[in-house]
Amino acid sequence: MYHTDTHTHLYLEQFAHDRAEMLQRALEAQVTQLYLPNIDSESIDDMLELEAKYPQNCYAMMGLHPCSVKADFEKELYIVEDWLNQRPFAAVGEMGTDLYWDKTFFAQQQEAFKIQVQLAKKHQLPIVIHCRESFAETVELLKPLIDKDLTGIFHCFTGSLAEARQVIEMGFYLGIGGVVSYKNGGLDKVLPEIPLDFLVLETDSPYLSPVPYRGKRNESSYLPIIAQKIADMQGISLTEVQAQTTANAQKIFKNKDSIKY
Numbered sequence: 628m629y630h631t632d633t634h635t636h637l638y639l640e641q642f643a644h645d646r647a648e649m650l651q652r653a654l655e656a657q658v659t660q661l662y663l664p665n666i667d668s669e670s671i672d673d674m675l676e677l678e679a680k681y682p683q684n685c686y687a688m689m690g691l692h693p694c695s696v697k698a699d700f701e702k703e704l705y706i707v708e709d710w711l712n713q714r715p716f717a718a719v720g721e722m723g724t725d726l727y728w729d730k731t732f733f734a735q736q737q738e739a740f741k742i743q744v745q746l747a748k749k750h751q752l753p754i755v756i757h758c759r760e761s762f763a764e765t766v767e768l769l770k771p772l773i774d775k776d777l778t779g780i781f782h783c784f785t786g787s788l789a790e791a792r793q794v795i796e797m798g799f800y801l802g803i804g805g806v807v808s809y810k811n812g813g814l815d816k817v818l819p820e821i822p823l824d825f826l827v828l829e830t831d832s833p834y835l836s837p838v839p840y841r842g843k844r845n846e847s848s849y850l851p852i853i854a855q856k857i858a859d860m861q862g863i864s865l866t867e868v869q870a871q872t873t874a875n876a877q878k879i880f881k882n883k884d885s886i887k888y
C-alpha cells in the first residue's frame with residue numbers, strides 16, 4: 628500500500644541541496660508514486676533528469692504552465708509538442724489559466740489551453756489543470772472540448788461545493804493539497820459531500836505546505852497529513868483514503884505502466 632502524490636515539483640531548485648534525502652523521507656512515509664508537472668521549457672531538463680534517476684517513483688508530465696504563457700507561447704508549445712512526439716508522458720500539464728498573478732496574457736492562456744487539450748487528445752493523455760481566480764473561465768473553455776475520453780485533474784482545488792460538482796460532472800477529479808489543513812481553506816464544507824472516488828492527493832511541493840508546516844517549504848513526505856485531514860472530514864480511515872486516491876490516480880494516469888525508459 629502506498630500514497631500517490633499527483634502533483635509535486637521535486638525537480639525545482641528549492642530541493643537542490645537535499646533532493647535525495649527529501650525523496651528518501653517521502654519513500655519512508657509510503658509516498659512512492661510521484662507525478663511531476665512541467666512548468667515551461669526551462670524546467671524540462673531538470674524534471675527529466677530526476678525522472679531518469681528514480682524511474683520506479685517519478686513520472687514526468689509535459690505542458691506549459693499558464694504563468695509561463697507570454698507573447699512567445701507558440702514557440703513554447705512547439706517544444707511541448709515535440710517532446711510529446713518523442714516519448715511517453717504521464718499527462719499534459721500543468722496547463723490552465725491564472726488571473727491572480729497577471730491578466731496581460733489571458734487571451735494567449737486561452738489559446739494555449741485549447742492547443743494543449745488537442746495535444747492531450749492526440750496522445751490520449753489526461754490533463755492537469757491549474758486555475759487560479761479563473762474557475763468559471765476555465766470551465767467555459769473546457770466544456771466544449773469535453774469528450775468521453777478526456778479526463779484529468781483540477782489541481783489544487785479550493786472551490787465551493789457547487790464548483791466541485793461541476794468538476795465531477797465534466798468527468799474530472801479534484802486534486803486536494805495542503806489547503807485542506809488551513810482553518811479558512813473552505814474545503815471542510817466541500818469534502819464531506821464529495822465521494823472519495825473523485826479525489827486525488829497532491830502536495831504541490833515546494834508550495835502550499837500543510838499545517839503545521841504552513842509557510843515553510845513543502846515536500847512529498849507531508850502527503851499523509853493531507854490524507855489524514857480528508858479521512859477526518861469523511862469519517863473514514865487513513866488506509867481507505869490512501870487506497871482509493873491511489874486507485875484514482877492509476878485510473879487517470881492510465882499510460883503510466885506503458886511508459887518505457
Ligand SMILES: [Zn+2]
Pocket residue numbers: 634636664721831
Ligand atoms: Zn504546480
